[in-house]
Amino acid sequence: MEAFLVSTGIVALGEMGDKTQLLALLLAAHFKRPWPIMAGILVATLANHAAAGWLGAGIAAWLGPQWLRWVIGGSFIAMAGWMLIPDEADEAPGGTGRFGVFGTTVIAFFLAEMGDKTQIATVALAARYEALAAVVAGTTLGMMIANVPAVLLGDKVAKKVPMRLVHGIAALIFAVLGVLTLVA
Numbered sequence: 001m002e003a004f005l006v007s008t009g010i011v012a013l014g015e016m017g018d019k020t021q022l023l024a025l026l027l028a029a030h031f032k033r034p035w036p037i038m039a040g041i042l043v044a045t046l047a048n049h050a051a052a053g054w055l056g057a058g059i060a061a062w063l064g065p066q067w068l069r070w071v072i073g074g075s076f077i078a079m080a081g082w083m084l085i086p087d088e089a090d091e092a093p094g095g096t097g098r099f100g101v102f103g104t105t106v107i108a109f110f111l112a113e114m115g116d117k118t119q120i121a122t123v124a125l126a127a128r129y130e131a132l133a134a135v136v137a138g139t140t141l142g143m144m145i146a147n148v149p150a151v152l153l154g155d156k157v158a159k160k161v162p163m164r165l166v167h168g169i170a171a172l173i174f175a176v177l178g179v180l181t182l183v184a
Contacts, residue, residue, distance in 0.1 A: 003131040007138025008145070010125065011118045015146035019177055020112045024147040026169075027108065028154025031101045037151050038144075040105025045143040047106075048113040049136045053126035073181035080175035084168070115181075118143065 015021055027037050099107060113119050118139065125135045 001134070003125065003134035004138040004141075007122075007125050007135045008142045010121055011139040011142025012145040013142075014118050014121060015143055018116065018118065018146075019173065020109060020116065020118070020143070021146055021150050022173055023108060023112050024150040025154040027101075027105055028151040031104075033101045034151045034154075036101040037105045038148055040102045041109050041147050041151070042140065042144060043102075044106045044109035044113065045140045046136065048110050048119060049122045049139045049143075050132075052119045052122040053132045053136055069181055069184070073178045077175060077178035077182075080171045080173075080178060084171045 024037065024041060028034055031037060122135060122139045125139065126132050
């Protein structure tokens with residue numbers, strides 16, 4: 001129970017103001033469909049944090065911090081560019097694109113969590129407590145505690161904010177994260 005509670009608290013606090021919380025807000029503003037977004041966040045977090053508990057430390061050791069930093073930084077910058085390219089789904093309110101709201105959320109959240117502090121915390125917590133299921137359940141609950149309100153708020157904000165502005169802000173956030181990752 002301690003592993004579960006500690007994991008929940010650490011990730012809920014660590015996620016406040018994090019890039020994935022901003023991503024939750026942006027997805028909600030874009031798609032205006034909170035339930036598939038919240039389900040996508042849940043599935044992506046479960047998959048990502050389970051992988052982090054099992055493989056995260058090994059992958060980071062294999063790539064080394066320098067290569068991992070370049071891969072993550074480059075990915076953020078690529079995502080910034082992609083956010084500026086409108087597609088047909090962007091033109092229609094609530095458009096779902098190729099993967100649908102749920103699939104888009106799963107993919108975006110899974111990738112955004114790669115190398116994130118909550119993923120690293122999951123690796124450390126799993127090593128500390130040796131209770132993988134409790135740690136993954138706790139870190140997942142922590143992510144949901146932090147992101148569900150962002151999704152619900154994002155749905156309300158979407159009615160007042162133009163989609164072009166949302167994309168511009170998202171691109172800026174990803175670009176800044178990419179540059180900061182590369183220079184850190």
